[in-house]
Amino acid sequence: MSATSWPEARRIARQAGTPLDPVDVPLPAALGATLAEPLVALSPLPAYDAAAMDGYAVAGTGPWQVLGRILAGDARPVEPLGPGSAMEIATGALVPSGVDAVLPYERARFRGDQVHGEIESGRHIRRRGDDCPLGAEVLPAGTLVTPTLLGLAASLGHDRLAVHRRPRVGVVVTGAELLSAGLPSPGRVRDAISPMLPGLVRSAGGEIAWTTRVTDDLTALVEAMRRADADVIVVCGATSVGAADHLRGALETVAARVRVHGVACRPGHPQLLATMPDGRCVVGLPGNPYAALVAALTLLAPLLGRLAGRSERRPVTARLVGPVKVLDRDTRLVPVARDGSAVVPVGHDRPGLLWGAAEANALAVVPPGWQGDEVELLALPDADTAVAAMVRLATDGPTTPDSVERAPRGVAEPPGGALRLPDRLPLATATVAEG
Template structure:
């Protein structure tokens, strides 16, 4: 099978999957998940007529005689007010029935138990449900649960949310030459993909389940592929056709469907997408770190987004603020920094180096034969997006 065009490869990855089942999660545990059903207001917002200012709730025309005080959190409902009556009131407190407005302290004059001042009917009273009535759908299914969504859900009366289960990811890092600590000796390299990948997975709404490291051994790779405790297996390295690259042969041994055997892009050409007989997915990432990042955004992110139930993000486009040499056949993925209406290439984008990508906020997608039109950009996960490891 020949290399798949870059846009087609992403379409394959998204269309290969279906969202995982919905589960109930406590609000803190739903962070980073995706709503499986719309978020509906269980309670009106505000839940009661409440004071928007500190001052006096007044009924009728002034001056008014004070009959008491109402503060936020007071139990029960205050006594209704008759015309000419007022109560001192705190912000957020229940406004008594009959109140025409809240007169703020700074606009009021008080002499003993008598209060006067100018009012506007309804002023500084937040009426029940004026922001959102009970039963209203406020967010659609497919919305990613961020901290603000958690706050909204709590304000609407939710203790739990129905979200799609996070995809569980098993990672297989291949290569006898990889070191995980210290300075590499001749013939060795530091593993850069292993430290990078967990944060990328969490930013995509997935849950790293386990990591296995294998040498360049076909049988060990087949054994890893047969593990059934992950929805997606990510294999780092071993995706090309060299003597030490066993992933393609291992997949052929298992009679696996491989809809993508290489993508026409630079870097990242030797990436692949496979579907195991039991329905699990395999994504092969090249062994070079920047090429692996490109493959993550090309195949792995669309697949994980679909499994996590995330709505497909709209395509973002911009113009490039400096010349970029297009390839005659392959799509180029170029690290850029977005500045105003343009994106500036940052350089240092060789397949084995993350230098350029580390200083970028997106990858520009430069199609074959590009002549200067606007290009699509793929945002890179920002600091703070990735979730902490599960406790």
């Protein structure tokens, strides 16, 4: 079976699932999820006629007699002002009916007990609904819930939001040679893939439900894949055709339909995407760490973004400068860093090495036969995203009772239209591209 082209693999991954059911959650719990319904104004903005400056709310033409004071938060009823009357007023305070303008302190002059000054009708008053009318659709479904969106939702009167449930990801780490702590030794290497997965998964819209480690055993792998407490199963390693690579056999055993059987890209060629009979997906990541990162951005990120209900984003592009080896048939994924309005390769990009990717802001997508055109960028999750995912795992715990499964057979006990890149926008501010 021939390998799928990189763009086609991304398209297939994006279409492999459908958005998960909506859940109604308090505002803080919605952060990082995706709106399942449009964000609608439950209250107009402003909710009432409000003073935009500290000064005097005046009615009619001056001079004006000051009758009292209104402070922000003062809920006492205020009588309408008649011509020639004024109320001292604070920014944000309710403007009484009959007021023509707010005269700022710095433009007010007193003569005796009357205030004088020049006004412009309607000046320094934010009228009810000026910024946003009641019932307006402010943001569409599919919008990522950011801290700013939470503030907007609160200002519009929301206490809760309907968001798509985050897809739960079960992680199966394969390989008898893997160590989860300590120094590598002859025949043993550190697991470098599972430490980076929480941040990658979180950035793409999902959350790790559980992690289990299995040795190179077909039956143990099948048992792990049959767990029903995850929406997506990610298998790390075992994607090639060696004697210890059992993922293809396990997929056949569970009657899964393989939709991507290798991708024409370097690194990351032996990656897989399959759908099980119950509709859940399996993503196979190569065992080499940088190849696994490429596969996660190629197949896992768009799949999770779709399940999480995220809208497909237009690609970000930039000019790539510097020496790049171009392949005739395969797409290359190259770690790059920003240099002015362009990006440059950082090197250190062998399949088993994460050095270059750790220095980079993004991976540049270099198509076969590339001749110097702008290239698409896959932004890498920043440190804040990764830390948030790790903290969530540490504090909230797993979504299932056995975050790290202790299976009896073959399981090793764990020890514990394109947008061009803006000249001044750091690549790290973007999220993992999804579509």
